[in-house]
Amino acid sequence: MFHFHVAPSGDDTWSGTAERPFATLERARSAAREAGGDVVVHLRAGTHLLSRTFELTAADSGRDGRRIVYQAYGYGTPEQEEVVVSGGRLITGWQERDGVWVADVGDLDTRQLYVDGRRAGRAAIPGIPGVASATVTGYVTDSADPRGWHSPGDVEFVYRGIYPWTEARCGVAGVSAEGESTVITMAQPAFGWAAKLYNSTWEGQTSSGFGLPTRIENDAAFLREPGTFVLDRSEAGRHVLRYLPRPGEDPERTWVVAPVLETLLRAVGTRNVSIKGLVFADATWLRPSRAEGFLHYHGSGYYEGGDVETAVLGEGASVTYPVASESIPACVTFEDVAGLEIEGCRFTRFGASGLGVAGAEIVVRGCDFDSLSGGGIVVSGGRGISIEDNWVHQVGLEYSGSPGIAVSGAQGCTVAQNEVADVPHCGIVLGSGEGARILRNLTVDTMRVLADGGGIYLSGPQGSSREDEALVQGNVIEDTRTPYNFGLYTDYGASWVTVEGNVVMRADNTAVLEVAPPLENVVFRGNFWDADPIGHDNPPSGVTYEGNVTLKDEQDMNAATADIRSRAGLLRRRAGSRTPRR
Structure with missing residues (x-):
């Protein structure tokens, strides 16, 4: 086995030994390529500043059963060093x-x-000063305050609650006086796109476009x-x-640190690599500052122009939505990788999502995700993915629709023993896929900002039979905060799902059985609720509802569910080792 060392005080002309370490990850990567066997790259204590994205390709794979490991020096021992990879x-x-x-x-x-x-x-300030109204190109107000903004072209308007699950952003193009009024012209195409994207009818009220902002950011006057x-x-x-x-x-x-890079680590086509014990920190995402803004619709998705369609939510209720959307990127990404292990790492201080996995086979174990503008872990496609024993909290700080953990289009993905806490929308999201296992997770304080979601949220087909269905089992969902939520939420045509042996407490609604499009081949069995799900007394034809228990007294609930609760959440917290950073 080959061992190489990298230290902030090293030199790339040195040999990479413990006494004469390399200075950069790029030099260590080159040495690992040349070694041709099992390799461990030890990162020594300190901040390893990246001037560009660190890339791993197929050429950086472990071959013929061998592995390449990048890890903090002393990983897994009491002498493990604190290593930060910073952009x-x-x-x-x-x-x-x-x-x-x-x-x-x-x-x-x-x-x-x-x-x-x-x-x-x-x-920031809470909204447009004075009495304001929307125009075709922006806003007009009777206040002169916006004329005192130091740099209007850097000001950004935030729109929370255009739809209950939506929060958008749009920049200002300019501010001018018109008589005694002040005219605020908004950036295009974002402002025009909003008039096309956001159109709703609800209880006789019709709205179009952004409406008035709920928050205004980034000027010295604020x-x-x-x-x-x-x-x-x-x-x-x-x-x-x-x-x-x-x-x-x-x-x-x-x-004082300003994040500069948008991607810290990108791996494409890499095989048999492990990354252990590293802190990835300080990355940004500049796309929302462009004239296209950030026109959020749902979850991590945002609008980039194009066609919209209308969803009818009931009699006299409808919303328009994008036919196609993009997703908030992650600052550490893995695409088309296999045999990858991410263990004991921390993802923090990012301006986008934490870890992005696309079309991959990967294990993410024992990691912490915090202080992120977007979501924690985002999975798109792939098979045999395992996400276990991770702590996700304080995410979605800038993009409030972001879920803690999101999986879509995957086959045989397991999300187990994770803890998701203090997030603005859904805790764990499962989109269409096949054979997912959502097991013994704990979600607490979800849906803190936006509405219409849950601690665990599923939508779309999850398989084609009982053999490849999704299983949601042994999870504990507590304190789903905003009104208009369902703690454990099977939504929008979810099919081939068994929801079994879960505990839901202190949600606006524990669950709902009647949605549109309807649920098909969904089984609710042996769950514990502190309030009856909506539709439990007359389940629709696509739902089997059996053996579930409603206990409204909290003491009774705690006693009846003690075993389920003892098994849910982080394994490492119960083991007393590698406890999360508070």
Whole structure:
């Protein structure tokens, strides 16, 4: 077996030994290619700054039964070192002006900032000042305040609740005076696309387009709350970063990092590689800052123009939706890989989703996902994927529709013993696929921001018979927060699913049996609820409802479900080893 070492203080002209480590992952990758056998690349303590995406290809595979391992030095032992792989840039040269830290940052472009490891929010106000109304190209208000915005072209409007499950973003093109009124012109094509995409009728009320914003971000005039920042890009190549510090922070001692790279690690076609014990941190996603904005529809999907269709939700109720959509990317991605293991890693401080897996065979085990603008783990296609013993929390911080774990189009995917907590929408999402196993997971405090979802949410066909159906078993779903949710939600034509031995508590609704398109070949058996599911007393023809128990008293519920609850959630928390980072 070959061993190579990489350290921030190393040198790529050295031999890669423990005493003379390489400086970069690229040099270690080259050495691993040349070795031709089992290889372990040990990353030493510190921050390994990436100037470009670290790429793994088929040439970086373990061959003939061998493996290539990239791991933190001492992985799995008490001496394991803290290793951070970062796509960020340390901000220095601060000047203090009227209590605000100001730095000239050249051509830096980012949507996030981290101060001593803590996420700083973009400075914001709650909406358009004054009495405002929408126009064909934007808005008009009787307030003169928007004319005082320092850099209108960097201002972004946020629209929460266009549909109950939707939150969109659109930039400002300009601000001007028209008599005593102020005209706000919005960026195109985003504003025009919104009028095409968002059209709904509900209880006799019809709406079209964005409506009024619920939040406005990123201008120096909004810097009022400590711990917030603004990036002014009004002068090309002379961008200015402003930060309003929290009490006790000092520009000489405080570590301020702006994420620069959009992808830290990309593996395509790679075989038999393990990645263990690494912290992946500090990446951004700039696409929402473009003139196309971020026209969210549902989950991680957003609109890029094109045709829309109308979904009829009931008598007198309908919404339009995109025929095709794109998905929020991940900052670490694996495509068409096999025999891959991701173990004991942390994915944090990202401006998009954490880990993206497409058309792959991979195991993701014992990892933490936190402080992410998008979702935690996103799987699209592939077979034999295992997602187990991962802790996903504080995700969807910028894109509130993002689920903790999402799987679609996969065959034989297992999502087991994970804990998903403190997320703005769904905890675990299962789209159409075949033979999925959703087992003994714990979801807590889901659906904190947007509505119409659940702690566990399934939609579409999940197989073609009992032999290849989806099994949702032994999960505990607690505290599904917003109104208009279903803790355990089989939706939109879900078929060939068995939902068995789960516990649902403190949801707006525990479950629903009557949806459109209807459920087919769905079995609810032996579940415990603290309130009866909607439609339980007259299940539709496609649903078998048997042996389920409703216990409205919490003490009775806890006693009856103690065994299920003891088995759900993180294995490592119960084992007392590698406990999650709080």
